[in-house]
Amino acid sequence: MPLAIRRLVAQPSFYATAGAVLVWLVIVAHSHGVGGGAVISGALNYSVFFALVGVGQMLVMASGAGNIDLSIPANITLAAYLSSGQMQGANAGMAAGFAIGLLSGVIIGLANALLILALRIPPMVATLASGLVIESFCFAYSRVSVAKPAPLLVSFTTQRLAGIPLVVIAAIVASAAVIAVLKRSLFGRHIFACGQNMTAAWLAGVNVRRTRVFAYVACSTFAALAGILFAGFTGGPSLNMGSEFLLSSIAVVVIGGTNVAGGQASVVGTWSASIFLFLLLTMLNVFQVDPGLKNVITGALIIAVLALGKANRPQAQ
């Protein structure tokens, strides 16, 4: 293989991207070229939420083996309810809605960090438990309050600029900022140091605790942001709007090439994987595949992309 191709293949995000392109080609071939562009812009429009949530989950997963946030679905739902509840369908409440939604994300992140760092409960179980508690709040809130997103928010999530949804452009900007932070900032350096070896990071002067708190807070803030926007996109919150995000937030991160053992992450890969999963669903729906077979194919492809990526990527031992 020529060097350029080898480099490309060695990128963590390569296989997710290649998978997305491949699936897109299959769809377009099947529809004889009809709607190729619309498929992409539709995919972007949906993937943006999975990518946003995925970037947050990615930060947590990169901060060390075993770190994971399972409270994301409930978190999304709560932020959606709180923000839409604040907006009450009027543009006037939009800023306050965003503020309260994001605040709930920050608080949830802090609470998760508290359970994990202070009570030393393993992240997987701690966030599972906190998710259950948050779910109760959603449940209670949904019964006492009317929640409707601001029209401006709704149009922001669906309007397009040159065929690309506005919300996608905004999310890409945010993701670029995350890339910059990870590559160049102290926080990025610290999070990857913690991700590889917490003891070593501590002894190298990294404030491990603060870094980990930050990762969890960033994650749940991203999830809350996605929740607020998603409520706009779907026209209003619903109690199980977050459930789709539980497994997919993990899937997009890892298919995207982020190291589950921590210490390394790929924002681009997370985006690619989000798009890949949506296009995969599109393909299976377009082909009218039976639900059973659909699940089998989805599962097998997730494993295949992961396996291909791992098998051909040089790795540190």
Next chain:
Amino acid sequence: MAIQRTDGRAADEGALLALRGISKSFGPVQALKQVDLEVRGGELLGLVGHNGAGKSTLMNILFGVTSPDRGDIILESQAMDERYGPALAHRLGIRCVFQELSLCPNLSAVENALIVHPSLEGTGWKRRAKSLILTRLHEIFPGHGIDVQTPVGNLPIGQRQMVEIARAFTESNNLAKVVILDEPTSSLDSSAAQQLLRFLQRTVLDGKACILITHKLTEVLNFAQRVVVMKDAGVVADVSGAGLSRERLFTLMGSVERAMVTPEASSFAGMRRVDVVGNTGGPSELRIEAGETVGLAGLAGHGQKEVLHRIYAASRSGRDKGCRVTGSAAYVSGDRQREGIFPLWSIASNITIASVRSLSRGSFINPVKEQRLAEAWREKINIRSKSVLQSILSLSGGNRQKALVARAFATDAEIILFDDPTRGVDFDTKRELYSQIDSASRSGRCFVWYTTETDELFLCDRVYVFHEGKVVDSLVRSELSEERLLQASFHEA
């Protein structure tokens, strides 16, 4: 490269094993070039050489963990084919004590002994494995005091090392004929190290062979019957150990012996840097002043590490009432695998991680400055690599350790905490390090230095001796003597 051979014996005669024309490269790095080696029954073979000379790689090949690019492994007069691996090596009586420990931390010493003896299966394995490991432990390290039922991860590193060594000598259907020990004494205190060396001397009498890799040349000079010297991926000398002098060994290794750096009296006296009162108890407290180099002595595992951690934590939080620290501290651990390196990163990132804060504006790091800093320290501390952008894993153990020292020196910390930082570091490197310490302390840095090597204590202005977590003695350099140290270590003062 002409090999100097001073013992005139012919090859193969009585050889338990032989390596012929072994070559191995890792990418661009040639780790071994056409290496030959024989090991005969009844000998204790010393294998020495600078960091990165290829010793560990050679032993990994011998043990079947790594396969050579070229060359033959000949065991019991038979060349091994590609199926050769640890399982077969065990069956043929080859054992290895690795440089990086290889016990399962969640298993007890008994269970760890079991895993190298497939024949212990069936009922009663627990009892048999226990008696195997205990017998050897008692034999090699009398009075070791190790709980063989507790998971070895709970044991201090010195005890773990003992377990691994003892395990290498256990015998069931699998006999131990050739035992490779890669820097086995690096985590042992001096009395345990002596116990081990004397045991090795005894055990080769009944026909076994031992290969001892070490950077502590005294061990080789005093105990090895034959010494093989490696340098730059090849064997450069194969000499008899009897009558070998230190100077001669240095010449063979290609190092010129320079006088030890003699530190000058510090000129910063009076400025208190560290003040530990609380738990240390005992006759004296622990005080460290600017420009001072303070040694922590005593048997391994008697609380020296804990004090270092405590000082480090206090320097960062300032909340410890019993431990007042003025200034910032940097930590260098000798346990690089577990508390040192970041395996996914380049050498550069590994060096700069502790100082990136000062290289950044706002919270963004200046990449140019960062690279420059890494490059500067690579040169200053002489890390052997083509570029600082290479992965840290491409370095040999000793060079990885240098990168960790560079990490601490590159910071602006006033206090450097050394947790046995020269573990597995060759003599040249050590000397470079000593002079670095000397010049740094002249500029006001102070060092708190826990070491398992008595030689290094003589470089300290003051030595605190630990016993069971407490400071039991405090000696200034002029009072320092080997006897005094031993006495205090065993708390017989």
Next chain:
Amino acid sequence: ATGDTSKKRIALTDGFSSNSWEQSAWNAWKAVASRAVKDGVIGEQKIITGNDDPAQQITQMQNLILEGYDAIVVDAASPTALNGTIKEACDAGIVVVIYDSLATEPCAIKVNVDYKDYGVQETHYMAQALGEKGNFLEIRGVAGSEVDIDISAGINETLKQYPNMHKVGTVYGNWDGTIAQRQVATVLPTLPQIDGVLTQGGDGYGSLQAFKAAGRKIPTIIMGNRQDELAVWKEMRDKDGYKTFSISSAPGMSTIAFWTAQQILAGKKVPNTFYVPLLAIRENTLDSWLAATPVGTAASPQYTLKDTVELIDDNLAGVKPKDLPQPKLPQ
């Protein structure tokens, strides 16, 4: 029947998680049952909710058996998985009444809805509204559930009567707005113009959002009875005269199940399976239903004891049950 049930205890276990349909069902049950407790009609009531997990619901039922409830009302998370436990309850002399998602165990009384008719009615409406021609998208429910199979069968059998109506796509929306939106969005780009969407309720609003997001012409989407579906229908009707039709099973069924249980305990004879009419909302009743439906719930009548007894008697007599009671507007 008028037997004394003032000491009797009745519990509800709903195996599904909290979507607005289920919530409305619980709210209706809670209002009616706690009223009944207060009035001394029964002794005690309780609601336990689930997580779409049949295994969890089995445990819940077993606990209710252990607690000695006299009657257990079930919305079953699986048509089969609970059979063993239901049998166990029946054997222990407990009255079991199932509504909405049924279980197949014969010993339980079933409050049923003719879901096939659901599909038939909406398809006929669609044919009428669009002149018996056009392209259609079918949104199905949860794969592998009986309700989904029945509605879909109704739709597809009726579609056969209209040769110019073409079904051009099918997706599974799980009766959930968010999921329906995503699933519809996956297929839209490759589909020709869609004139109508045949749904199963709960998914109308989400499909509408998908069409909006894709910038496509809004087709005639059959609505369910969730508040958001009714509200958006009204909004579009007021704006540009959008016409559609809403059909659903009424969550207030839970109260029929409640009264049925109470009646059985009181000694009334009840057929093993009886039917509750579907809730159809048309343009003329939209406003009153919407006004009676709080945000986050679904339109539903609350049944009184009298309604229930009439329904049971109609079923026993084999006459077609009367239409559903109209909403009582909030005072």
Next chain:
Amino acid sequence: MANTSRRYAENAGSALAVLMSKRSTLSVIALVLVLVAVFWMRPNIARYNGVRLLLNLSPVLIFTALAQMFIMTASDIDLSIGSFVALVNVIVAGIASPGLAAAALLACVAGYGLMGALIHWLRLPSIVVTLGASFVWLGLGLMVLPLPGGDVPLWLSDAMRLRPPWVPAPVLVALVAMLLGHLILYQTSFGVILRGVGSSPAALERAGRSTLRARMSLYALAGICGVIAGVFLAGITTTGDANVGRGLTLLSVGAVIIGGGEFVGGIVSPVGTVMGALVMQLSGSLLSFASVAPAWQYSVQGGILVCILGLRAISWRRVVT
């Protein structure tokens, strides 16, 4: 974490400390507390039949948790065990021919072993492989039985109704499961290898052992436990439903952790795991007996988890410092 228990014992030095240092202790305490609460709220349950009914479904969770435990022994995690159990349930109920069904179940166990091999060969993160596998199992289940239903063999549903003297069947099952798990992992020499692979595969390789074989064995053991759980589920429900396993996966993780297991390092306790499974099973009943309002049922469940695990961390730390 590995040495916490030892530090605990050293510092406290009392009998209580030694007890607390056992990995499974916390789950025992939690189980006793939950049982006491249940019996206190509903005294009439504290009888043979009450306990039998109370724990009727617990064998499913117990064996699912044991399956999860074997995977966690390899320092992996299994997000697919719930749908796997459902698949087994569907196979038992949906495939009429006993020979064919048995073959399918064997294939399931082999499938699990292969999944372990795949994870091992390519060094894939188990969390994602099993996440993918969960879709595969669910899909296969839907393919075998598109609609819930089917029939289980009569002997199976009869076996579920067995009422042994003195001790209710679910309790017996729990005891047997504990014993088997403990024997396999802690009393056989093979169990030592199995635990070793979770903490230091490199050390095992250097000792000349095949880590591939160990990994595959752990996965196959998990597969076997999954099959047992699925068979129990089929026997109790007497039918098949591909969607039935939903909640089991995370419950099983909770059970292993409550039982003193850890996510990395091959540290697990079969006895604790079974206890943990019972705690998870009973805490659901507790909610129901206490008539917690629907909205807050999730909260209480989460709270119980946090309390138990938080207690563990705090009680350890208090003695340590």
